[in-house]
Amino acid sequence: MTRTIAVANQKGGVGKTTTAVNLAASLAIAERRTLLVDADPQGNATSGVGASRDPAKASLYDVIIGGRPLEEAIQLDADLPFLHVLPANQELVGAELELVDLPSRETMLRRALAPARDAYDFILIDCPPSLGLITLNVLTASDAVIIPIQCEYYALEGISQLLNTIRLVQQNFNPELAIDGVLLTMYDSRLNLCRQVAHDAKEYFGPKVFRTVIPRNVRLAEAPSFGKPILMYDVQSVGAKSYIAVAQELQRRSDAL
Amino acid sequence: MTRTIAVANQKGGVGKTTTAVNLAASLAIAERRTLLVDADPQGNATSGVGASRDPAKASLYDVIIGGRPLEEAIQLDADLPFLHVLPANQELVGAELELVDLPSRETMLRRALAPARDAYDFILIDCPPSLGLITLNVLTASDAVIIPIQCEYYALEGISQLLNTIRLVQQNFNPELAIDGVLLTMYDSRLNLCRQVAHDAKEYFGPKVFRTVIPRNVRLAEAPSFGKPILMYDVQSVGAKSYIAVAQELQRRSDAL
Numbered sequence: 199m200t201r202t203i204a205v206a207n208q209k210g211g212v213g214k215t216t217t218a219v220n221l222a223a224s225l226a227i228a229e230r231r232t233l234l235v236d237a238d239p240q241g242n243a244t245s246g247v248g249a250s251r252d253p254a255k256a257s258l259y260d261v262i263i264g265g266r267p268l269e270e271a272i273q274l275d276a277d278l279p280f281l282h283v284l285p286a287n288q289e290l291v292g293a294e295l296e297l298v299d300l301p302s303r304e305t306m307l308r309r310a311l312a313p314a315r316d317a318y319d320f321i322l323i324d325c326p327p328s329l330g331l332i333t334l335n336v337l338t339a340s341d342a343v344i345i346p347i348q349c350e351y352y353a354l355e356g357i358s359q360l361l362n363t364i365r366l367v368q369q370n371f372n373p374e375l376a377i378d379g380v381l382l383t384m385y386d387s388r389l390n391l392c393r394q395v396a397h398d399a400k401e402y403f404g405p406k407v408f409r410t411v412i413p414r415n416v417r418l419a420e421a422p423s424f425g426k427p428i429l430m431y432d433v434q435s436v437g438a439k440s441y442i443a444v445a446q447e448l449q450r451r452s453d454a455l
Numbered sequence: 456m457t458r459t460i461a462v463a464n465q466k467g468g469v470g471k472t473t474t475a476v477n478l479a480a481s482l483a484i485a486e487r488r489t490l491l492v493d494a495d496p497q498g499n500a501t502s503g504v505g506a507s508r509d510p511a512k513a514s515l516y517d518v519i520i521g522g523r524p525l526e527e528a529i530q531l532d533a534d535l536p537f538l539h540v541l542p543a544n545q546e547l548v549g550a551e552l553e554l555v556d557l558p559s560r561e562t563m564l565r566r567a568l569a570p571a572r573d574a575y576d577f578i579l580i581d582c583p584p585s586l587g588l589i590t591l592n593v594l595t596a597s598d599a600v601i602i603p604i605q606c607e608y609y610a611l612e613g614i615s616q617l618l619n620t621i622r623l624v625q626q627n628f629n630p631e632l633a634i635d636g637v638l639l640t641m642y643d644s645r646l647n648l649c650r651q652v653a654h655d656a657k658e659y660f661g662p663k664v665f666r667t668v669i670p671r672n673v674r675l676a677e678a679p680s681f682g683k684p685i686l687m688y689d690v691q692s693v694g695a696k697s698y699i700a701v702a703q704e705l706q707r708r709s710d711a712l
């Protein structure tokens with residue numbers, strides 16, 4: 199049974215792409231059939247795994263707006279056989295406005311991904327930093343949400359808007375949508391601010407917070423410039439070990455369902 | 456003559472809000488009449504200066520969608536007499552969709568800000584992390600753009616999309632729109648990645664890059680939790696000194712026009 203997971207938070211720069219890319223790669227290393235979907239017009243997840251952002255190739259835009267079959271847009275990963283990628287390119291920038299006038303505009307992605315449902319164990323979808331129609335489409339298409347939270351003040355402030363949007367989607371489009379977990383990112387134990395925000399997040403979310411915390415680790419920021427997930431760039435790094443641990447926690451949680 | 460400046464970059468978490476808030480406060484300390492406009496539904500700039508995000512109070516949403524007069528929504532700053540704030544609250548989340556069906560939807564903000572044009576020396580507008588209708592409205596209403604760039608790989612990747620959008624606005628809505636500068640943020644001189652990205656940005660943008668670089672400084676991340684700009688929270692910090700220096704550079708550049 200496929201588990202489709204949105205990696206979402208409208209606050210920018212909290213580690214959504216870094217989480218989607220490295221969680222997908224860690225699941226693929228564990229031989230779980232994994233599809234990484236890039237739903238952000240910036241296309242960072244696509245370049246983070248070294249996939250092509252060439253607008254001449256089929257991408258998510260062609261699948262949800264142009265009706266192209268999914269398998270024409272899916273790219274295989276060069277290093278990881280169990281990892282496939284549905285890329286984004288700059289054509290997706292216009293999708294938000296184009297979706298507005300379509301009937302059932304919130305379910306375009308869910309219908310487009312339906313053929314993939316039983317071909318993968320996990321589908322991870324990287325969201326843009328907004329609560330517009332693309333993110334609504336992703337939440338409507340997903341079984342669950344992972345919320346990366348950077349351990350800083352502004353990141354905590356936007357959580358109630360995100361939870362409102364999740365509730366709206368549960369009431370109108372997708373009653374099954376669950377929160378699979380909250381992941382603390384860029385954690386620096388030397389900083390008071392970090393310790394305080396982490397404490398507040400655990401108070402607020404309780405057991406939903408992943409036990410694994412992702413530390414600030416420059417290797418995670420270097421890996422994308424080589425188009426590689428962290429475990430293909432520096433598997434010994436604390437960043438790689440942390441995302442492998444999160445993948446294990448995620449598998450235990452979904453196996454228990 | 457008022458200079459209206461958009462602080463924009465669709466990449467999330469690069470320091471847009473931190474720059475808008477601290478540049479506005481630094482200009483106000485220099486006794487330049489300054490209006491800080493929060494155009495991001497997250498409302499981080501509003502809380503970053505301690506203004507109210509109460510949805511019962513008038514905000515930017517009421518001014519651009521509801522036609523409320525500007526002076527009913529503008530709040531005075533508790534500490535800085537030369538700083539006024541046009542706040543955002545969660546009502547702005549719906550504005551992006553509501554703007555779509557309006558005639559001349561790209562110029563709503565420019566018309567709303569027209570009465571403020573000669574009441575201020577500087578108007579600084581904090582943008583959301585997207586290239587949708589809110590950001591288009593801001594670019595159409597502005598004389599210039601400041602582009603904060605975090606010294607990391609993904610931040611450099613999105614620049615061409617941002618420049619495309621600026622060109623589109625110059626051709627269709629606002630031929631006068633200039634780029635006032637590119638500001639390197641969260642710079643850590645110990646990291647190779649940072650030095651490399653900074654080098655690439657200077658190659659690409661030349662003299663447009665502000666000579667002042669904003670270093671990574673935890674005091675900048677702590678200040679928002681007290682609802683204060685850095686110079687009211689810790690004026691001795693390297694973060695405060697850097698933003699004061701950028702404000703001086705900006706004044707020299709705009710005085711020279």
Ligand SMILES: Nc1ncnc2c1ncn2[C@@H]1O[C@H](COP(=O)(O)OP(=O)(O)OP(=O)(O)O)[C@@H](O)[C@H]1O
Pocket residue numbers: 209210211212213214215216217238242325326327383384385412413414415416418419420422437465466467468584607608609610
């Ligand atoms: N644990 C970490 N340690 C160090 N750097 C990190 C870490 N996680 C992410 N980064 C870096 O921080 C920046 C922001 O992360 P990322 O781009 O993944 O966030 P995002 O939420 O996807 O941003 P956006 O809102 O723009 O989509 C990137 O440059 C990334 O390489």
Ligand SMILES: Nc1ncnc2c1ncn2[C@@H]1O[C@H](COP(=O)(O)OP(=O)(O)OP(=O)(O)O)[C@@H](O)[C@H]1O
Pocket residue numbers: 208209210211327350351352353466467468469470471472473474495499582583584640641642669670671672673675676677679
């Ligand atoms: N120079 C700096 N040193 C340390 N922390 C910083 C610095 N600049 C910004 N920050 C922190 O980094 C985070 C991201 O900055 P900020 O929220 O200003 O970016 P943004 O571009 O406005 O994000 P968004 O895309 O969500 O609007 C915030 O928690 C902020 O406090």
Ligand SMILES: [Mg+2]
Pocket residue numbers: 214215216238242324325
């Ligand atoms: Mg991202």
Ligand SMILES: [Mg+2]
Pocket residue numbers: 471472473495499581582
């Ligand atoms: Mg911001």
